[in-house]
Amino acid sequence: MKRICAVGAGFSGAVIARELAERGVPVLVVDERSHIAGNCHTERDADTGIMVHRYGPHIFHTADERVWSYVNRFTEMMPYTNRVKATVGGKVYSLPINLHTINQFFGKSMSPSEAQAFIEAQARTDIQDPQSFEEQGLRFVGDALYKAFFDGYTRKQWGVEPSKLPASILKRLPLRFNYDDNYFNHPYQGMPRDGYTAIVGKILDHEKIEVRLSCAFEDLDEEFEHVFYSGPLDRYFKYDLGRLRYRTLDFEEIRASGDFQGTAVMNYPDPGVPFTRISEHKHFAPWEAQSFEKTIAFREYSRACEPGDTPYYPIRLLDDKVLLEAYEDRAAQEKGVTFVGRLGTYQYLDMDVTIGRALDVMESFLS
């Protein structure tokens, strides 16, 4: 019996391989990196002992009970609530924009209803049907808050004028008239005690699964019953129709003793600051953070992804969507291959969505 191949040892490839293996199907999981877990890879830093998220900070949050119980099969999830701060004009504010942010920013002590009326008076109600990110921001929070918290951050993150980005991006950002500073709204949130690589390792730990690292799919010389491909969609087709555009990230390492910034994530929306945020990784593990004498943090810079860079965020503007549709047509005609995951479908997918989609794909494949 020919094996099935899962290209990529991230959550997509691992969950798919496990579902197959549990039904007795042999699977080869191949990844060109030297480690499993894809972009969610975590490892203990040799010098400090701190669990570092190598490709940027990852916080697990979901409303999907099926996915929550799936990850809990493979790890102990520790309590963690993501609370993000922002440094704007030399002052520190609470995010997402909540009553504390509004009162801090405007130097007031308003009640929820007073703040709501205040923000409504600031909001650009003349913009009836916001089309762009910029219009959506101005419509929702008015000029001052939009400029301080969204405009510069977005320019740095996407390298695009906010007036050229779709309004849909900002629809997802909450504005709260209470002091709730939990960044996420989902009922389940946590951090895996031993990091994400340990979860993926356990998912892949099955006698029917072979994992081959530092090996590109293109270099394999084996015939497969089927391929689940979580690599870049355009790469599969040798970029025949052109390259789908991504943003990539550069991480500048900071090492210090004690506590560098006192919190896990500090955003820097000011346009004059070249990076978007600093993440200090011991704070992602509050249950052990005090035990480390040293600390490690990363300044995060966003830029256009060039050939050879790690693709992070799909850009998905109009031109990209046209190209995506052309590749999707090619993908639909390709026999024996299913394109999955964030790169295979050219979509930003949180981990819970990635796992949920992989389970769905397997449900329909196996039925």
Ligand SMILES: Cc1cc2nc3c(=O)[nH]c(=O)nc-3n(C[C@H](O)[C@H](O)[C@H](O)COP(=O)(O)OP(=O)(O)OC[C@H]3O[C@@H](n4cnc5c(N)ncnc54)[C@H](O)[C@@H]3O)c2cc1C
């Ligand atoms: C900066 C950043 C922060 C994030 N933070 C969060 C967060 O806080 N919470 C959250 O839920 N989600 C977060 N995410 C999303 C999360 O990273 C994704 O959900 C997850 O990585 C998707 O898993 P995947 O398996 O689809 O892809 P990946 O993790 O990218 O895995 C794909 C793997 O395929 C391999 N590969 C590709 N092509 C080939 C090939 N041809 N041959 C062999 N191997 C190949 C790659 O090396 C890679 O290891 C974040 C994403 C980014 C970019």
